[in-house]
Amino acid sequence: MPELPEVEALREFLETQLAGQVVARALPLAVSVLKTYDPPLTALEGRATGPVARHGKFLDLRVGELHLVTHLARAGWLRWQDAFPAQPPRPGKGPLALRLVLDGGAGFDLTEAGTQKRLAVYVVRDPREVPGIARLGPDPLAADFDRDAFAALLDGERRQIKGLLRDQSVIAGIGNAYSDEILHAARVSPFKPAASFDDEQVTHLYEAVRETLRTAVERARGLAAGRLKAEKKSGLRVHGRDGEPCPVCGDTVRSVSFADSSLQYCPTCQTGGKPLADRRLSRLLK
16 A cells, blocks of 8 residues: 555655646546545546645645545555557556546556555545545644654553554554554564553654654655555565564564454564464464
């Protein structure tokens, strides 16, 4: 799933590519993709593109007085095209979900692999009309997201820290991959209760959040959309690396599987050398 660093890189890429352009055609190609109907998607046609914003994992393209808001979900992606075939694609065929063509002939496709169609597109007058944006927590890279603001989010929280970091209503933009990377950098168990952190641990975790995301954004900056997935994977130290050696200590990276996801961690770096039980209600093995 694209997370904050990849969506931020897409934002910067699109802002460069779309500057001064006008939307010629906006084509819905999958029934499930559009989540709003007023204004219609065709209302974008003939309007000039404006700034591109990011709200957590949401992309927000200003088009005239409207906003084209996209959430790529788990298997969605944006593919830039310098030119398109004259014949438009047939709706419902393949991974194509939406096509936006500019007056100069270039544009982008939104695609989604697999059978679970969760990619979401909204045409709204105000991005806060999108429910997922309205309930977002603070952005962890915002200038005003300081250590005290982060500490307040953890105070009194009984949930495990892994789940808290992924909760978009608490902190916007962090998903499964970067929560693994943050916790590894902070040398924290993914199942440590959020409220159990002392002042020094809060500071260390806050610094890991900021540094991990900033580094990932810098790695992705300037890359074309088609290269972002590979860049993300190459920069991950534990996520998706079950069975490989930890780059910090050399211990074997382990995994805990859940119904629809998994996490990766290093026992030596994060759990005092003890492996976590691989079941939904995992606890440290006694």
